[in-house]
Amino acid sequence: MSYTILVVEDERPLLGAIQAKLEQESFEVVTARTVEQALDYIDEGVPVDAIWLDHYLLGKETGLDFVATLKGEGGAHRHIPVFVVSNTATPDKKQTYLELGVSKFYVKANHPLTEIVDAIKNHLTNHAPK
Amino acid sequence: MNKFTPIQKINHLEDTDYRALLDAVGTTALVSVTDTKGTILYVNKKFIEVSQYTAEELIGENHRILKSGHQPDSMFVELWQAISSGGIWRGEIKNRAKDGSYYWVDTSIAPIFTEQGELHRYIAVRFLISDKKAFEAGIIEQNRNLDKTKKAMLNILEDIETEKERAERLAQDLKKFQLAAQYSTDQIVITDAEGVIVYANPILETLTGFSVEESLGKKAGSPELWGGCMDEDFYADLWRIVKTEKKSFTGKIENKRKDGERYWASANISPILDETGEVTFFVAIERDVTREQEIDQAKTEFVSLASHQLRTPLSTINWYAEILLDGSTGKLTKEQKEYVEQMYASNQRMVDLVNSLLDVSRIELGTFQVEPVPTDIIELAESVLKEQRLEADKRKLQLKTVFDPKLPKIDIDPRLLRMVFQNLLSNAIKYTPDGGSVTYEVRKDARKKQVVFRVADSGIGIPRRQQKRIFSKLFRADNARESETDGNGLGLYIVKSVVEHSGGAISFTSTEGKGTTFTVRIPLSGMVKKEGTKELGS
Numbered sequence: 310m311s312y313t314i315l316v317v318e319d320e321r322p323l324l325g326a327i328q329a330k331l332e333q334e335s336f337e338v339v340t341a342r343t344v345e346q347a348l349d350y351i352d353e354g355v356p357v358d359a360i361w362l363d364h365y366l367l368g369k370e371t372g373l374d375f376v377a378t379l380k381g382e383g384g385a386h387r388h389i390p391v392f393v394v395s396n397t398a399t400p401d402k403k404q405t406y407l408e409l410g411v412s413k414f415y416v417k418a419n420h421p422l423t424e425i426v427d428a429i430k431n432h433l434t435n436h437a438p439k
Numbered sequence: 440m441n442k443f444t445p446i447q448k449i450n451h452l453e454d455t456d457y458r459a460l461l462d463a464v465g466t467t468a469l470v471s472v473t474d475t476k477g478t479i480l481y482v483n484k485k486f487i488e489v490s491q492y493t494a495e496e497l498i499g500e501n502h503r504i505l506k507s508g509h510q511p512d513s514m515f516v517e518l519w520q521a522i523s524s525g526g527i528w529r530g531e532i533k534n535r536a537k538d539g540s541y542y543w544v545d546t547s548i549a550p551i552f553t554e555q556g557e558l559h560r561y562i563a564v565r566f567l568i569s570d571k572k573a574f575e576a577g578i579i580e581q582n583r584n585l586d587k588t589k590k591a592m593l594n595i596l597e598d599i600e601t602e603k604e605r606a607e608r609l610a611q612d613l614k615k616f617q618l619a620a621q622y623s624t625d626q627i628v629i630t631d632a633e634g635v636i637v638y639a640n641p642i643l644e645t646l647t648g649f650s651v652e653e654s655l656g657k658k659a660g661s662p663e664l665w666g667g668c669m670d671e672d673f674y675a676d677l678w679r680i681v682k683t684e685k686k687s688f689t690g691k692i693e694n695k696r697k698d699g700e701r702y703w704a705s706a707n708i709s710p711i712l713d714e715t716g717e718v719t720f721f722v723a724i725e726r727d728v729t730r731e732q733e734i735d736q737a738k739t740e741f742v743s744l745a746s747h748q749l750r751t752p753l754s755t756i757n758w759y760a761e762i763l764l765d766g767s768t769g770k771l772t773k774e775q776k777e778y779v780e781q782m783y784a785s786n787q788r789m790v791d792l793v794n795s796l797l798d799v800s801r802i803e804l805g806t807f808q809v810e811p812v813p814t815d816i817i818e819l820a821e822s823v824l825k826e827q828r829l830e831a832d833k834r835k836l837q838l839k840t841v842f843d844p845k846l847p848k849i850d851i852d853p854r855l856l857r858m859v860f861q862n863l864l865s866n867a868i869k870y871t872p873d874g875g876s877v878t879y880e881v882r883k884d885a886r887k888k889q890v891v892f893r894v895a896d897s898g899i900g901i902p903r904r905q906q907k908r909i910f911s912k913l914f915r916a917d918n919a920r921e922s923e924t925d926g927n928g929l930g931l932y933i934v935k936s937v938v939e940h941s942g943g944a945i946s947f948t949s950t951e952g953k954g955t956t957f958t959v960r961i962p963l964s965g966m967v968k969k970e971g972t973k974e975l976g977s
Contacts, residue, residue, distance in 0.1 A: 320751055322755045323754060323755050325759075326755060326758040326759050326761075327758070329762055329768075330761075330767075333762075365744075396746060396750035396751055396754065397743050397746065397747050399739065400808070416750075417750060417751075418753050418754045418757065419790065419794070421758075421761055422758040422761050422762070423761065423765070
């Protein structure tokens with residue numbers, strides 16, 4: 310059994326690289342480019358084990374809005390670990406994400422893809438082994 | 440025959456006339472007759488009445504029993520000289536009555552000659568002038584009093600004049616200040632010692648929506664006016680500072696206008712003290728800084744967006760290169776691998792440059808935050824060293840460390856200090872040829888109350904004529920640029936800004952071809968916390 314990961318990223322080329330790497334590491338990948346799309350997947354009951362989330366997305370809503378909704382009161386899918394992988398530079402945004410309950414916050418440009426993917430894999434095997 | 444005796448036109452009195460004269464005169468005048476020695480031979484009724492002595496007490500006595508002592512002896516000498524030589528003397532004399540009271544008499548003393556022409560008696564006629572004298576004395580006293588009053592009045596007039604001038608000057612000054620306050624573009628509110636508004640300039644209405652009329656008599660900044668948006672502690676602190684500690688308050692306050700709209704104001708509230716040091720008034724000057732806040736906010740958001748825009752393509756290249764290099768898309772030829780590695784390396788430089796530029800923009804905007812926490816500096820230094828040891832070992836550099844184990848924890852922002860360590864250490868390693876040495880020292884200077892961090896290398900050094908530019912943005916010395924190493928020239932600018940912002944200092948010594956030593960000093964008291972919207976190095 311492999312893990313399913315929802316990648317919420319609007320930049321197509323980037324999405325391509327991320328998906329390639331994740332699939333290489335035996336992840337099932339579903340992708341979304343907007344908060345609405347991402348929430349639809351969740352609500353439709355797609356069995357997502359982890360979420361890779363960017364901050365700036367297509368449309369008005371940002372990653373923060375997604376996390377707020379996901380981790381909100383009574384959310385059935387609160388437990389799904391969220392890994393924010395973004396390029397924005399404000400510490401108060403990072404602070405807010407962490408306060409909302411995301412598992413980790415990465416600045417994209419500063420980390421090799423492998424590092425992030427390994428971290429997600431380790432987290433899942435430690436917390437939700439399959 | 441007519442017994443007509445015509446009136447003889449001769450001017451003289453007859454003996455019988457003299458007796459009548461004495462009676463007539465005696466009704467108003469004191470009359471006395473003395474012998475040549477001054478012994479009283481005769482006194483009239485008036486004399487007895489005024490002097491209060493009886494005839495028996497007076498006759499045979501010398502006139503001097505009536506002496507009051509008021510007249511100087513010289514007058515009596517003069518008197519005797521006059522009358523004893525046959526002349527008449529007239530003068531004003533103060534005499535003493537039997538009961539000790541005094542009376543003034545206008546005195547005339549004339550000699551009486553015998554028929555043979557011998558001087559044998561004196562007659563004195565005295566008219567009471569006590570009233571006149573009293574009147575005169577009264578007048579003199581009155582004049583004296585009038586004089587005093589006149590002087591006093593002149594003094595008062597002078598004082599009034601001076602006060603008038605002062606008041607006029609004050610009124611002019613006041614007018615100037617009043618105009619300044621009325622036409623200021625800042626809101627000026629003056630309250631009494633309890634914060635009740637006594638004056639406000641027209642800007643009050645522009646800024647808060649409340650008119651001057653409806654604000655007078657109310658408490659400034661109260662919820663019924665434009666206050667109430669901050670939490671209770673804020674207002675309590677403010678009141679304590681200006682009222683209890685009698686100091687000025689400067690800060691930003693969020694207020695609400697009459698229509699409910701919120702806005703940010705920068706405020707300065709100062710107490711005015713009287714001579715005893717008690718608060719008499721408060722002067723509050725405020726201006727709307729919502730616009731400035733918005734601009735700052737916009738700048739911050741711009742930097743955030745810009746960083747996102749710049750980093751996105753860089754991340755794309757990074758990760759695709761990574762995927763190519765890991766072989767999962769197929770094995771690369773040696774050449775292909777080399778080229779992709781070059782792309783990857785170049786891309787990394789871009790990433791570093793963007794990060795540095797972002798740091799610079801935050802430094803320039805003054806928006807980066809300093810979050811000091813008690814930090815083990817040695818631990819931090821060792822962790823930075825570990826990161827770079829691989830590189831140092833690859834180039835066969837001797838890395839020597841001198842860490843003071845007794846260095847206490849210091850309140851510093853570890854992210855910022857890490858940047859400083861990383862930058863200086865990586866420079867030392869970069870610019871030292873293979874086989875050289877780098878010494879890395881962290882110790883305490885107890886005397887100067889500082890932490891001293893020193894990195895010394897045996898590297899290429901900084902040419903003397905370029906040393907003063909070494910901290911400038913994007914500057915790289917010629918010998919550094921000629922060498923194989925890369926750098927964007929922003930590192931030292933950032934390090935210097937961070938160090939100085941934290942209350943520290945950075946300096947260096949260098950000899951081209953021999954080596955460089957950088958020294959950073961940070962106070963033992965640590966970095967000062969600074970609110971900001973950004974962290975450096977993120």
